[in-house]
Amino acid sequence: MLVGQQQRLSDEIRGLVERYGRQRNALIPILQELHAAHASISDFAMQVVADELGIHPSEVYGVVTFYQFLRRESQGRFVFRLCRTISCDLAGKARVARQLENDLGIGFGQTSADGRFSLEWASCLGMCDQGPALLVNEKVYTRVTPEQVHQIIEECKATFGAHARQVAHA
Amino acid sequence: MTPVSSKKTPFTFDSIEPESGLKAALGKSRADIIAEISASNLRGRGGAGFPTGTKWNLAAAAKVPPGGRKFVVCNADEGEPGTFKDRVILTEYADLVFEGMTIAGLAIGAADGILYLRGEYLYLRPHLEGVLARRRAANLLGKNVAGRDGFDFDIRIQMGSGAYVCGEETALIESLEGNRGEPRNRPPFPVDTGFDGQPTVVNNVETLAWVACILARSGQWFKSAGTAKSAGFKLFSVSGDCTAPGVYEFPLGVTVQELLDKVGGSGAKAVQIGGASGHCIPASEFSRRIAFEDIATGGSIIVFGPGRDMLTVAKNFMEFFVEESCGQCTPCRAGNARLLEGIEMLERGECSMAYLRELLGLCETMQVASKCGLGQSSPNAFMSILKHFRDEIMGRTAVAH
């Protein structure tokens, strides 16, 4: 990371600390904000956050690696999370999963080379009566069929500018 | 592709005059509010079923360390597979939940409420923040709530970050404090030493909604529904092989068969009650009642039609626990992994009866020796499926599906 980028990131983190406080209680909200802004939490950011909150970087690392939605590795601008719970299974999840892999060209746990899409499994999305359920960033799709997968991906591409998070790749 | 309302029956909530619960509470002493809740026999709707009145009494009596304060936490970390009633409540009855939290704050002497919302429900947050803003504007939150001098109460939302175990109340508190979501030793209990070391009441979304209803009507009214040990109404999240999945309200004590008839799942082979951590009930036991004294549940009902492979079901649940265990205590971390390996052996038809018995013995140890409810309940599905469907599971000659 370049010095200028580090400086900007540090300033951003100090702003977040200003907002959420310097207590350990503030750690997860700060990490969530950073993740939302950068699609990942960089190694440098974790150390700055630790420093600001007076805890050890290893503790921040411990937290980041515990929670599914906090990631070190950069995620795609659109994160596809397919519910893997039994109810969605009964509703035909397997074929949707296969089609997602086909249309995105990546497997579960992977991010496309252009950084646009990530594909993941999700624990129960709470749409069990309307499965298979798919969460794309913050939008839920229900009763997804294999042939709709292509359309959802196209929707993402179309709303690219509006829907994308600001990504400052580290 | 676009979600539709999951609500399948009218809810009692619909008949409650907005804010009438809070109004009634403001006219009562703290002790009387808790007495009303105790009189209703309301038990936690998240699944564990702890009596709400008792919990509040303990928190109300708990001493606050100097400079400290009490907290009301609404557990909206709805993550149990097959459960979605809290999402429906938060979408359609958020006011009722916040009203319940405010009543709890009044009753135990707390000024701070926190809604811990699971990360998967981030899309609900703008709506919920809007409701909170409206309540603040109407003085239903903030200083001197609804004109009651000296009663300050406000609510903030904190997001979860993708960890099922944070639905366990002490793990939830750890998460609120910025830690890994690892459950604490109990005692001390949160009512005594909770968030930030302060007395804290943690209640499920649905529990708090019923609190508002009980204050609006009466404890007696609530108790008149349900059974002797399981008072009142309950929302059920129904999914799987039935014609009309969705959220239903029934009085507790409803039989599995009655429920199945209503949701269009009459011909089912089995029903999973209580989600991944619940029990699998075969057709021969459909006359059993869903109530704390028989089959307790947080409300997840998953229906399995005649053709379903029950070992696949067990595997799906066990994969879930192997993903979601916090990994802190030995029985849960290593036990679930061994059970999943056992299921894979069964799938391949390579598990001896002797080893299966060892695994079932391990299940019993996990139920009693795990640190928290996750590990204590994670073997339930495996055990009940192995108990009722051993015939179709043992001695497989080819990998299923």
Added chain:
Amino acid sequence: MSAEIRQDVVGDTSRAPVSQIPKLGKKATGEAAGYIGGQVSATIDGHELKVPLGTTILEAAKSMGIRIPTLCHHPDLCVAGVCRVCVVEVEGQRTLQAACAYPITAPIKVYTHTQKVRRARRHVVDLLLSEHYGECYTCVRNNNCELQSLAKEFGVDFFRFGHVTEPRFEIDSSSYSVIRDPNKCVLCRRCVRTCIDVQEVGALEASGRSIGTRISTYLDKPLGEVVCINCGQCINRCPTGALHAKDASDDVWRAIEDPTKHVVIQTAPSPRAGIGECFGLPPGVPMTFQMNTALRLAGFDKVFDTNFSADLTIIEEGTELLLRLYKALVAKEPVAFPQFTSCSPGWVKFLEHFYPEYIPNLSSAKSPQQMFGAVIKTYYAQKTGIDPKDIVTVALMPCSAKKFECNRPEMDASGFKDVDYGLTTRELAQMIKEAGIHLPDMPKSDFDDPFGTRTGSGVIFGAMGGVMEAALRTVLELVTGKKVENLFENANIVPVRGFDGVRYVELPVTEVSPTVEPLIAHLVPNWDFLKGVTLKLAVAHGTANAKKVLEDIKAGGPFSKCHFIEFMACPGGCLGGGGQPIPTSPEIRAARAKAIYDEDAASEVRKSHENPAVVELYREFLTDGPCGHVSHRLLHTHYTPRGKYID
């Protein structure tokens, strides 16, 4: 002379979770849980007794002689309750309860070994073994492993749930001091609680979750590349072989067996107080003179006493302190105060990582280990006519960080690596056993000359407050001209001793000597500048306490007004060092401390500046005196600001 002790300036140093009672240095009492003075009835396996409210089931059972097996529990650490080995049945509860974590707050009936309990414990051990890779024969902790003991106690005779047959993790041997083998880790987190709660280093923490849970450094970097201070406290508390020190004994054997090498060993005070434990003796039985015999039998050419260089350190460090005081009070030059001790390499690295801005406060004097090495390969080589390239210096230390220290690139003042190998107490015990020697049976023999005269001041370096006491014995005599025996009974400066994490002492200098000792007369004209000055001194052990003191200094608190502060990385000082025998506990450390103070009291010479070998060294070799040019080249060093950020 009166000394005033103020302990009110320090608070509780632990930041263990509020829900878990911190235990280091203080007993968990009912008071901590908000009950004062109450007693409650506990019936354990049918026997009733009254215990203070808040007592854990484990403690209550122990007090009536019932032993409940444990694994993640450690007397120095806050409660974890994660291994579930100590589960017991509590009447009226559906689930079993962890005895270590369950405070008794109401009358209770407990059963500690029912069928349900025994089966659960056995299953827990079975599960741990199903994920534990490694053969006991090839393990450094063979015969001293808590997992092995549990397996034996529970009669484990087969792997009920299978067994890992291939290693799943790489062994991390990147550090000079501490080796990690995650294949043997049982995730009890004793290392994490040590590294974070006790030491405030935070090199180790749990990461991942479920079956992916592991103990890791920041970003899973090699231990040698992170903020680890090498204190080895994690090693002392690890129940298995997942953490151990980098063993130098093979190299030492090779040197001994090489006829061209002259192998010299220096032995520090603390190992003598601890090594008996490796031979089945109770803690606190000193083995000083038996060890001398054993070392010669094992093949060392010379056996010297590190106390010699400890005394040398006192002279150099004490002179440095007096010079700083002189500069500040007379010359009014800007000088960094307080002066910090620099003999604990764990502490030094802690400061370099976390408070590099305070490096000027560190005494530039090398530690006794390094001074010894430099003197051996120069003065001793000259005196004996042995080519320094043929001398191998070995240091027996209670410490894992000393291994790192001797490998610091700047430690080559003699033109060679000043100290070739650092051995821990445990490694030397192993070597002695390998040589077929049962240490307690050895006849006693003395150290070799010229570095064998022991002073009590050198010995007490091993105990908390020892460096301070040793320095004071010398500094007070030099400054006041009075025998320290006349100032403090038996020259025991008791106020600086003890096991509290932090001590603060004030010593008013009411009168000064009219003359200055010839050794330093060229540095200070007279002592008038110290008359009426109140010396403010402090002692802190365990780096969590060090952090507290440094934060106080940063904030301009009482410690910032200090003149001299002794810091030790390890709780209890060197006798609790990371190279000492395992296990450790407050009781074991107290017993070792007693052995050290007994040896001090029995010493003929108890003050560093009276050590004849030291006096001779200045006369013959370090002729321009303490803090002079030669001494600066050989006996002083510089430090590296490391910072805590990792690329």
